[in-house]
Amino acid sequence: MATAHLNDITLHYVEDGDPEGAPLVFINSLGTDVRVWDDVLPLLPKGLRIIRFDKRGHGQSDCPPAPYAMGTLVRDTETLLDHLEVKDAVLVGLSIGGMITQGLAVKRLDLVRAMVLSNTAAKIGQPSMWQDRITALQAGGMEALVDNILERWFTKAFRESDAAGVWRQRLLDTPLEGYIGCCHAIAGTDFYTPTSGLRLPTLGIAGSDDGSTPADLVRETTDLVPGSKFKLIRRAGHIPCVEQPETYAEALTHFLQEIGHV
Template identity: 50%
Template sequence: MQALIRPFGALHLQVTGPSGAPVVVFANSLGTDLRLWDRVLPLLPQGLRYIRYDKRGHGLSSLGGGAVIEDHADDAIAVIEELADGPVVFVGLSIGGLIGQVVASHRPDLVRALVLSNSAAQMGTAQSWQARIEAVADGGLDSIADAVMERWFAPAFRATPDLALWRAMMARTPAAGYIATCKALAGANQAEATRALRLPALVIAGEQDGASPPALVKATADLIPGAAFHEIPGAGHLPCVEFPAEWAALVAPFLKDHAHV
């Protein structure tokens, strides 16, 4: 385990791969921690340096702020500036992909290429996020966990014992951190900034994603000139969990092409 000290406290990191190698940074989704990537990391190219971190208010990272998307982008920028010698490939899922879009827009010198998985330039509406916030404030995360699992995973995965582990991860997220991140999502709209991006991009959707449907994800891919779009059949919102081999088969060639200078 490793910590990066930020104004709000500690940001929890895990770093694997050789020192001095090209860096790939991973940003996870609302209600998950850096274990989101456990199943795909062994399937990605060797010789790269992989950095994962828990968003503020998630996993082992401290609570504090996080109610605007720029807070999360500032954390990602701090990670890159502290641990990378040059621009990185940024891989983000859901809000992680939205964070990546903000970082690439604000600091194009730090992002060589983007992988946006199950993400979009705008996710949900202010009203839908406010309803989620009120539900968590009234009943805690456990009260919405089953509904979230239906949006996250396709029926086949929900029938497996592993579902209980992902439900527990989501339900044990600090409510204050979850609510702050919902507020960040409610206020985030990167459409115009993402339309101005000029960098290699790989955009991945899940056919059965109940949180960011394929049409929404593809609309964001269409904003970035030259972006490649792929839809994984049968996958929900977290294809790196449900279909790690298929997800890695898309991402690995992209990293081989774009992670190196």
């Protein structure tokens, strides 16, 4: 287990692939950890330096008290990549990870060569919706919302499979404080204006059955960046890298080849 002690936080991270290869950085969604990418990694081209990490309040990283600000999550990522001496990475951000990706690209273009904005948006939901969710979590813990979350995350077919139980348990294992902290960060974020100023290769990925960030919302955000590409993954919800890893890896590989990163 690798950890990086950065300012006020210790983050858990994992490196795979070629240490000298072109960097590919994955940033997880709310309520998941580095394992959300497990089925995609073996399907990617050889020769990449693949970096995954648990954001604050998730997985094996530190869990400070809520609330968190989006700027803090962006800074954590920035400081980790500086610590690992990464430049010109392709960032793959899922959900809140896609928001962090947008924020980092605006702040540190030297770190971000290209973006994959997966099941995300420049603004997700309204602050009042997030406050309702936070209130429910504070009253009833993750148990109060776990089934509701899984409904937005996955298609009905996947929810009825054996694999769904694993993700239910992982959600329940997510530190409540960390989940709430990141809810606050999403609630306070609107990146429409800064993201529309970006000029870098961008791929948007959406799931046809995503109940959290519908495909039209993902496309709208992707379209903010001129020349961007968009991929819709059918029979997938909010976490297509879990439901359709082959299709996800194929879209990612094609993008990496197109921009000359592999």
